[in-house]
Amino acid sequence: xxxxxxxxxxxxxxxxxxxxxxxxxxxxxxxxxxxxxxxxxxxxxxxxxxxxxxxxxxxxxxxxxxxxxxxxxxxxxxxxxxxxxxxxxxxxxxxxxxxxxxxxxxxxxxxxxxxxxxxxxxxxxxxxxxxxxxxxxxxxxxxxxxxx
Numbered sequence: 001x002x003x004x005x006x007x008x009x010x011x012x013x014x015x016x017x018x019x020x021x022x023x024x025x026x027x028x029x030x031x032x033x034x035x036x037x038x039x040x041x042x043x044x045x046x047x048x049x050x051x052x053x054x055x056x057x058x059x060x061x062x063x064x065x066x067x068x069x070x071x072x073x074x075x076x077x078x079x080x081x082x083x084x085x086x087x088x089x090x091x092x093x094x095x096x097x098x099x100x101x102x103x104x105x106x107x108x109x110x111x112x113x114x115x116x117x118x119x120x121x122x123x124x125x126x127x128x129x130x131x132x133x134x135x136x137x138x139x140x141x142x143x144x145x146x147x148x
Contacts, residue, residue, distance in 0.1 A: 002111065004130060007105040007106075008133055008137070009103050009104075010137050011100065012101055014102040017104055017136065018071045020136055022066075024049045025038055031132075033055060034053060036051065037049065040063070045067060047065075048065050049066060050063045056121060060082045062078060072091065084111045085109065085110060085111045104133060104137075106132055108132075
């Protein structure tokens with residue numbers, strides 16, 4: 001199983017970062033490995049989504065159930081797709097008392113279903129995961145007109 005986590009302080013409010021993470025339909029515009037993304041169902045505190053990841057010239061579709069508390073946390077779990085296991089968590093907290101913005105924590109664990117696919121696609125997916133927080137931070141700054 002592959003794991004990655006990152007915690008960073010960003011100059012964006014927790015609520016704003018939460019909104020950007022939850023804007024799943026916009027993922028193809030700023031996440032280079034996402035070929036397609038859409039929300040399938042939505043109700044209070046929960047949604048289901050389908051994403052198409054483009055890795056090594058192949059496209060992999062998967063569905064998730066995302067449970068959330070607005071402005072605080074998003075927990076993502078696999079419903080179906082090419083993984084044996086996929087879980088991810090985003091948390092958003094106000095920054096330390098002497099700083100503005102928020103502390104964002106992102107973690108993900110995954111394992112592809114087939115060992116051959118795991119061997120080929122895992123390094124590519126892991127690279128995408130390592131750039132995740134930066135990509136969302138860049139999106140927040142672009143939307144605020146603060147990214148060159």
